[in-house]
Amino acid sequence: MEEGNTIAKRAGSRLCCLCNERKPALKRPKTLEQICRDCFYNVFEEEIHQVIVGNHLFKAGERVAIGASGGKDSTVLAYVMSELNRRHNYGLDLFLLSVDEGITGYRDDSLETVKRNEVQYGLPLKIVSYKDLYGWTMDEIVKVIGLKNNCTFCGVFRRQALDRGAAYLKVDKLVTGHNADDIAETVLLNILRGDVARLSRCTSITTGEDGPIPRCKPFKYTYEKEIVMYAYFKKLDYFSTECIYSPNAYRGFAREFIKDLERMR
Amino acid sequence: MACNSGNCQSNCSQNEQVAQDDSIPAPTTGSDDGANNQQQQGVCLKCKVSPPISSGGGGSGDEARFCGDCFRTNLFGKFRLAVTSHAMITPSDNVLVAFSGGVASRVALQFVHDMQQRAQRNYEASKDRSLPVFGVGVAFVDESTVCSISNDEVEEAIQEMKSTVLELAPPVKQFHVVPSVSLYSSGSSDEKDRLMKLIGAVDDVTGKDDFLMHLRMWALQKVASENGYTKLVLGLCTSKIACHVIAATVKGQGYSLSADIQYVDARWQVPIVLPLRDCTAQELNILCRIDGFGSLKTLQLVNDHPSGINGLISSFVRLLQEENPSRESTIVRTAGKLTPFHFNRLPEINDSSVPLATLRRQKRYNLKPQESISSESFCPICNSPVINSDLPSCGSLKPFKFREFAASCCPSCQFQILPQDQSSMKEFYSLLPEGLVSRSKHKDNDNLDMLREQVQDCLLSNSDDET
Numbered sequence: 001m002e003e004g005n006t007i008a009k010r011a012g013s014r015l016c017c018l019c020n021e022r023k024p025a026l027k028r029p030k031t032l033e034q035i036c037r038d039c040f041y042n043v044f045e046e047e048i049h050q051v052i053v054g055n056h057l058f059k060a061g062e063r064v065a066i067g068a069s070g071g072k073d074s075t076v077l078a079y080v081m082s083e084l085n086r087r088h089n090y091g092l093d094l095f096l097l098s099v100d101e102g103i104t105g106y107r108d109d110s111l112e113t114v115k116r117n118e119v120q121y122g123l124p125l126k127i128v129s130y131k132d133l134y135g136w137t138m139d140e141i142v143k144v145i146g147l148k149n150n151c152t153f154c155g156v157f158r159r160q161a162l163d164r165g166a167a168y169l170k171v172d173k174l175v176t177g178h179n180a181d182d183i184a185e186t187v188l189l190n191i192l193r194g195d196v197a198r199l200s201r202c203t204s205i206t207t208g209e210d211g212p213i214p215r216c217k218p219f220k221y222t223y224e225k226e227i228v229m230y231a232y233f234k235k236l237d238y239f240s241t242e243c244i245y246s247p248n249a250y251r252g253f254a255r256e257f258i259k260d261l262e263r264m265r
Numbered sequence: 266m267a268c269n270s271g272n273c274q275s276n277c278s279q280n281e282q283v284a285q286d287d288s289i290p291a292p293t294t295g296s297d298d299g300a301n302n303q304q305q306q307g308v309c310l311k312c313k314v315s316p317p318i319s320s321g322g323g324g325s326g327d328e329a330r331f332c333g334d335c336f337r338t339n340l341f342g343k344f345r346l347a348v349t350s351h352a353m354i355t356p357s358d359n360v361l362v363a364f365s366g367g368v369a370s371r372v373a374l375q376f377v378h379d380m381q382q383r384a385q386r387n388y389e390a391s392k393d394r395s396l397p398v399f400g401v402g403v404a405f406v407d408e409s410t411v412c413s414i415s416n417d418e419v420e421e422a423i424q425e426m427k428s429t430v431l432e433l434a435p436p437v438k439q440f441h442v443v444p445s446v447s448l449y450s451s452g453s454s455d456e457k458d459r460l461m462k463l464i465g466a467v468d469d470v471t472g473k474d475d476f477l478m479h480l481r482m483w484a485l486q487k488v489a490s491e492n493g494y495t496k497l498v499l500g501l502c503t504s505k506i507a508c509h510v511i512a513a514t515v516k517g518q519g520y521s522l523s524a525d526i527q528y529v530d531a532r533w534q535v536p537i538v539l540p541l542r543d544c545t546a547q548e549l550n551i552l553c554r555i556d557g558f559g560s561l562k563t564l565q566l567v568n569d570h571p572s573g574i575n576g577l578i579s580s581f582v583r584l585l586q587e588e589n590p591s592r593e594s595t596i597v598r599t600a601g602k603l604t605p606f607h608f609n610r611l612p613e614i615n616d617s618s619v620p621l622a623t624l625r626r627q628k629r630y631n632l633k634p635q636e637s638i639s640s641e642s643f644c645p646i647c648n649s650p651v652i653n654s655d656l657p658s659c660g661s662l663k664p665f666k667f668r669e670f671a672a673s674c675c676p677s678c679q680f681q682i683l684p685q686d687q688s689s690m691k692e693f694y695s696l697l698p699e700g701l702v703s704r705s706k707h708k709d710n711d712n713l714d715m716l717r718e719q720v721q722d723c724l725l726s727n728s729d730d731e732t
Contacts, residue, residue, distance in 0.1 A: 191514060192585065194595040196602050253588075257581045261515055264574055265471065 060091035070110030073177030075238040100129035102137025181224040361494040369500030448698035471573030472681030489535040504546035521649030523603035644675035667694035
């Protein structure tokens, strides 16, 4: 970060710090460097490629399902994964896997986005729904349990739904769009709740290796703001509304706190 | 409105009636839970005789459940358990209590005094007078040079503290006022300037706040060792520790976190003990209120409003605590699952004047000793253990002392405290108190000496100095 400050001062010369050719279009949230769009795409994609290669996330020939919700993280993930798969010859068979929790006004809209992604990125799509798997939609569940602890129910059901969808697609691995902000919030949340078991697992880039299907998080070191910036500049199609039950979530405390921290330093 | 619950916070008429009738059990209305009955009858849960601290139904859970005496006994019990199970204070000790004027340190001082008085009475009553009474001193770090409080306010506060300490006698306690500039060896005329420049050299708000805290600790250590104290008591309570846990997590200080939150911290020259570790700030506040300690308001302001990230964390934890009163304990318990360091236990006492029961207790509660002697280095600024792989090899930086110093600091201090460019760093190094600088050299020698002792009998010649 300190490097970024001195570089930013030098960039009063009004050129991108990385290529020194084009005009800067943005200040990079991670390093505060002033860079142009193309350089941003390059560093963004290259860093993710390094994370994938450095952590040995995939093997050639694997069938990989991308957890797709239609939100910015999964849309950018689908875009970047197919791009890197092509560019660096990962040799992966990619699929989109989406979960319908049955939340009216939220999930039904985002599913439309995923269906468009299927066409745009040319990746086969499978949708699994809570109603089909369990006989319950989230709306029905919330009517019974009230507005607290919804995420707990939804999260447990979702993980199993993803497992089942992955088994149906016969994939070897699942990737999700969890970013650095998500993981920071999760670490904090687990400390606050005293969940030592989860605390020891939650920072691994690959989890569930001993379970039905391993899951990995290529965006583990990527800032949420950079994902949004990438989607914005590339004009990617995504659904930008939050789950209607999220204002009551405990995670909200952690998220607010982390946003305040970032404003400070 | 009909009210069935003894915990009802609204001032409904039932509670008012109950408050008036505290000696005669009032007829219960509705609840068949035994405990609730007694609350409705306005009687302490423990002694079942006196009224609870707040019988109007308001106040926290504890205030509505216990009377003043039982509450105080509970709290003192937690303090005493911490002290005895970790052998924090033995008869031969000379204990220095760090006193900031805030609530927690006031309670720590009171409890240590109560314990000392008890020991004194036992000593006078015993026939053979075999067990001496431990000594107690009080130290206040005067940061008026570096803070924005006026000299008059600080003087007034110091006078109040002096009279407080005078009242806590017999046994008599010495009161030390430790100005921040005392870190510099006496005789240097420009110590105040140096200190101001040193602190001014830290840009980051949070870094400055933390740096001041580290300097405060070094000042306490200095006064403790110069005056022959064997233990340093801090009033760190559960709430402050919870804030520290979150702070260490967000500042990337995770490696050293477990060192700071244990009952005992023996990496310092004068070991630090935290007897109030299991008490929450709320409990301490209640005690101060009911016992009329009050606290020194001016200094309260400085201590309780840290700036930067520390301030943000204080308000965050307070918010969480309001939402769930057991949050602070959960945070501390979670962090307590981290493995402590080898120096988080007091060295086994070989003193024959210490009763056998104390020795046995220490052995039982003491953490498992680590097999090898750790060759850990410590950051010269914050004294946190540094992973050896983070340090460069010795030879490369010798010619430039300030660079060697900077490289020996922990990553966190390097990031938020040390100036980034070379010339500012050189100046920063020149402004540091001599004690801090020479420490970083001594520690390495200590470790080497310890290792040498172990293999001394197999060493052949004296010319084994290949370093």
